[in-house]
Amino acid sequence: MVASDDMKVLERVPISKPPFEYNDLKKAIPPHCFTVSLKRSFYVLFHNLFIVCTLYYIASNYIHILPRFLSFIAWPLYWIFQGTKLGGLWMLAHECGHHSLFTYHWLDDTIGFLLHSFVLTPYFSFKYSHRAHHAHTNSIEYDEPHLPKRKSDILYSEILDNPIGLVFTILFRLTLGYPSYLIFNYSGRKYDEGLASHLYPQSPIFKDSQRGQIFVSDVGVFVVLYAYYRVMMTQVPWFVMGAILMVLTFLQHNHPSIPHYDSTEWTWMRGALSAIDRDIGLMLVKSQTDYHVVHHLFPAIPRYHAREATEALKPILGDYYKYDGTPTIQAFWREMKECIYVEPDDQDNDKKKKSGVYWFKK
Numbered sequence: 001m002v003a004s005d006d007m008k009v010l011e012r013v014p015i016s017k018p019p020f021e022y023n024d025l026k027k028a029i030p031p032h033c034f035t036v037s038l039k040r041s042f043y044v045l046f047h048n049l050f051i052v053c054t055l056y057y058i059a060s061n062y063i064h065i066l067p068r069f070l071s072f073i074a075w076p077l078y079w080i081f082q083g084t085k086l087g088g089l090w091m092l093a094h095e096c097g098h099h100s101l102f103t104y105h106w107l108d109d110t111i112g113f114l115l116h117s118f119v120l121t122p123y124f125s126f127k128y129s130h131r132a133h134h135a136h137t138n139s140i141e142y143d144e145p146h147l148p149k150r151k152s153d154i155l156y157s158e159i160l161d162n163p164i165g166l167v168f169t170i171l172f173r174l175t176l177g178y179p180s181y182l183i184f185n186y187s188g189r190k191y192d193e194g195l196a197s198h199l200y201p202q203s204p205i206f207k208d209s210q211r212g213q214i215f216v217s218d219v220g221v222f223v224v225l226y227a228y229y230r231v232m233m234t235q236v237p238w239f240v241m242g243a244i245l246m247v248l249t250f251l252q253h254n255h256p257s258i259p260h261y262d263s264t265e266w267t268w269m270r271g272a273l274s275a276i277d278r279d280i281g282l283m284l285v286k287s288q289t290d291y292h293v294v295h296h297l298f299p300a301i302p303r304y305h306a307r308e309a310t311e312a313l314k315p316i317l318g319d320y321y322k323y324d325g326t327p328t329i330q331a332f333w334r335e336m337k338e339c340i341y342v343e344p345d346d347q348d349n350d351k352k353k354k355s356g357v358y359w360f361k362k
Helices: 002-009 022-028 038-065 068-097 105-118 123-135 154-159 163-175 177-184 208-230 232-251 268-272 292-297 303-320 328-338
Strands: 341-344 357-361
Touching (some): 022 303, 038 303, 068 105, 068 123, 105 123, 163 177, 163 232, 177 232
16 A cells, blocks of 8 residues: 555656646635735744744753763754754745735845845845746746756766765755855756856846845845854754755655656746645644645745645646655655656657656656
C-alpha cells in the first residue's frame, strides 16, 4: 500500500488545457478569504517578534551560566528554534511584498522592509524578483529561483551526478545557498549582461524605476549586518533560517511529477499550477508553507485563509492539484537526488510531440 501511494505521488500531472478557467477558480473561493484582517495580521507579527526576543533574552542571559555539557546542548537548540522563528519573520515580510498582510500598501512596504532587513534580506530587491517568479513560474527561461538545469550543463548532468556530488550540492545549498542566491543569484535565472545580484542596484534583475528602492534595501541590510557582526548569537540562527528557506522554496517547485515549460508551451496558468503543496508546517507555520498552489493562483489571499481557499479549489483542480505528504527531510533527499536536470520527452501522454515541456530526468 505504501509503495502504491508513493507511485501515485510521483505520477505526472496532466499538461493538457485544464477544463476550468481562472474565474471558475476565483468564484469557488469564499469571498471572505480575500479579506485582510489587520487585527489578525498584527497579532501574528507581534507574536513572532515576541518569541524571537524571548529566545534571544533566554540565550543571552542563561545559557552561559549552565554547566558546560548542558550548554553544548542548549546552544544548538537555540540556533534551531531561533532560526526557525527568523524564518517566520521572513515569511511575514514575503507576505508584505504581496500586500497580503495589511490593508495599506505603504504599511506592507514599511513592515516588510523592517522585517526583511532584520533577517538580512533586501526587501524591495526580493519583492521585485519574487514578482517575476510569480509572473513566470516554472518557465525554464524566465523564472527566477531554483531554475532547473538542462542535460547540456555538464557540471550537473555529469560531474555532480554521483553520491559525492549529491552530498556536496546538499551541503552547499544548506550552508551557502541562501547568501549565494542574494549575492550572486545562485540557482536563479541567467542574464546575458551585467551582474545579477539582489544587492546590486544596476542588476539586470531590476527595472530602472526600481533601482532607488534597491539601494534603500541595501542600506537596511548593511545596517543590520553591522549589528549582527557585533552580536554573535544572531549569526548561526541566520544560517539556519537560510537553510530552511532553501529547502522550503526548492520543494515547492521541484518534484518528479511537475513539468517546466519553455516559451513555446508556457502559459501563466500552467506555471501557477506547477506548484506543490507539502506538509512542511512543523518547520515554520503551516498556513505559510503548506498551501503553495493557492498562493500562486491568488497571492493576495492572507495566510490565515489559505487552507480554506485550498479546500474550496481541490474539487475543481482535480488531477491538476498536486500534494505530497512525504516527510520534509525524506522529500528533500529524494528531490535533490532525482531532480538533477530537465529534458523534454519525445512524446507526451497524448502521444504528441511536446518539445517545450520539460520533465526532471535522472
